[in-house]
Amino acid sequence: MTADNRKWRRALVAGGASGIGAATAARLAASGADVLIADVDATNGRRLATEIGxxxxALDLTDHAAVAAAFGHLGPFDILVNSAGADQHAFFTQTEPNDWARLIALNLGAVLNATHAVLPGMQQARYGRIVNVASEAGRLGSRGGSVYAAAKGAVIAFTRSLARENGRMGITANVVAPGPIDTPMLRRAVESGGEKLMAAMTAATLVGRLGTPQEVAAVIAFLASDDAGYVTGEVLGVSGGMGCGA
Ligand SMILES: NC(=O)c1ccc[n+]([C@@H]2O[C@H](COP(=O)([O-])OP(=O)(O)OC[C@H]3O[C@@H](n4cnc5c(N)ncnc54)[C@H](O)[C@@H]3O)[C@@H](O)[C@H]2O)c1
Known part of the structure; x- marks a missing residue:
């Protein structure tokens, strides 16, 4: 049986306990994949895993040694979705090096850690689907989220580099760039930035509304499928047109 007609897949969803990652884990599981959720949030992660089979x-994805040990032992995986992330709303001069280190360790470092642990198994199998969740902020910049945007821009450049290095080994690497999606992360931002922030985010889209985690998961599931075998190194906005022209 060749890789292309295998129906059964092992998928790792890093940051899969909430929001976009949770919707992706549910979608992949419903399509028959054998899904492992890795997340620092054990309560929601365990509950969701039970719900969706x-x-x-439980893992802090910023901890390189812990990630290497866990995924080295639990792999190999056919699909890797990196969805763990968090932002911070403050202008750059109001932030400190500690904030930068934290934002970069999570939004970029966690992606490097998981990929470093999982990619050798994909290379050996000569098959893989890597989908990294960046943000439109990584293409357009973000007012009040400069370091987060910098880390997401780095995820885009990293993913394109993975696509270049691994294309001939049957491994694709793509990015989804969400706009404002109705998840706990967005709700936390609205709590700190108020209704004005919500109105500004909605107005920045062409469709005039927030997206749902399921709408992002559908695009991730496509990029993780065999059907997307000729799509690699791409950044696909799932942002109601916010990134139109980027
Ligand atoms: N919601 C949006 O509007 C939006 C927009 C653009 C990009 N994104 C990106 O989408 C991704 C998912 O965000 P979301 O909105 O679903 O957020 P979310 O807060 O609902 O989910 C993020 C998940 O990451 C996990 N996580 C955080 N730190 C971790 C760590 N150190 N180790 C392991 N897990 C950790 C959390 O526990 C949580 O389960 C993020 O990368 C985010 O930057 C979200």
Missing amino acids: ASFI
Whole structure:
């Protein structure tokens, strides 16, 4: 049986306990994949895994040694979705090096850690689908989210580099760039930035509304499928047109 007609897949959803990652884990599990959710949030992660018939591992994805040990042991995986992330709303001069280190360790470092642990198994199998969740902020910049945007821009450049290095090994690497999606992360931002922020985010889209985690998960599931075998190194906005022209 060749890689292309295998129906059964092992998928790792890093940051899969909430929001976009949770919707992706549910979608992949419903399509028959054997899903492992890795997340620092054990309560929601375990609950979701039970609900959708997935497995769960409690893990701080910024901890390189812990990630290497866990995924080295639990792999190999056919699909890797990196969805863990968080932002911080403050203008750059109001932030400190500690904030930068934290934002970069999570939004970029966690992606590097998981990919470093999982990619050798994909290379050996000569098959892989990597989908990294960046943000339109990584293409357009973000007022009040400069370091987050910088980390997401780095995820885009990193993913394109993975696509270049691994294309001939049957491995694709793509980015989804969400706009404002109705998740706990967005609700936390609205709590700190108020209704004005919500109105500004909605107005920045062409469709005039927030997206749902399921709408992002559908695009991730496509990029993770065999059907997307000729799509690599791409950044696909799932942002109601916010990134139109980027
Ligand atoms: N919601 C949006 O509007 C939006 C927009 C653009 C990009 N994104 C990106 O989408 C991704 C998912 O965000 P979301 O909105 O679903 O947020 P969310 O807060 O609902 O989910 C993020 C998940 O990451 C996990 N996580 C955080 N730090 C972790 C760590 N150190 N180790 C392991 N897990 C950790 C959290 O526990 C949580 O389950 C993020 O990368 C985010 O930057 C979200």
